[in-house]
Amino acid sequence: MPAQVVPVSRNAGRTSLMSDRESVFPGLHCTTSPGAASAPGSAGSRRGKPRPSVLLEVRGDLDETLVARMRESIFSAAAERPESIVVDLADVSFVDTVGLRTLIAGRRRCSASGTTFALRSPSRAVRRLLSMTHLDTIFDVEPAAC
Numbered sequence: 001m002p003a004q005v006v007p008v009s010r011n012a013g014r015t016s017l018m019s020d021r022e023s024v025f026p027g028l029h030c031t032t033s034p035g036a037a038s039a040p041g042s043a044g045s046r047r048g049k050p051r052p053s054v055l056l057e058v059r060g061d062l063d064e065t066l067v068a069r070m071r072e073s074i075f076s077a078a079a080e081r082p083e084s085i086v087v088d089l090a091d092v093s094f095v096d097t098v099g100l101r102t103l104i105a106g107r108r109r110c111s112a113s114g115t116t117f118a119l120r121s122p123s124r125a126v127r128r129l130l131s132m133t134h135l136d137t138i139f140d141v142e143p144a145a146c
Helices: 064-079 097-113 124-132
Strands: 028-033 053-062 084-095 116-120 140-142
Touching (some): 053 064, 064 097, 097 116
Parallel strands (some): 053 084, 084 116
């Protein structure tokens, strides 16, 4: 299945992390949403400012053509130290080894900076791959958003 273009919108509470150039690439949609204010002095807090959550939606095949942009999006978001980064894999039909390595690297980068990293509603094919590789034991997996 070819990757789909997902328009990036800028509206109340959701802003794109992607540049105008990146937003035209198929298969990625990255948004932030406001987070709860962190208590001053808590781990990862930035002077009590709210820490947003980042949602990265991936669509199509997660292979080497898309994975570089996904890696850049995850690492750029992690550098901002959000509360969490969630990668939505509901519409992913295929993941190659480079895609798996990128998800693992994203989890490690987030863990090092105190950011929660999770996968949301992986497709059946992705769940099967995570299970076969025993990566389902290291990733936090969230159910589909209501």
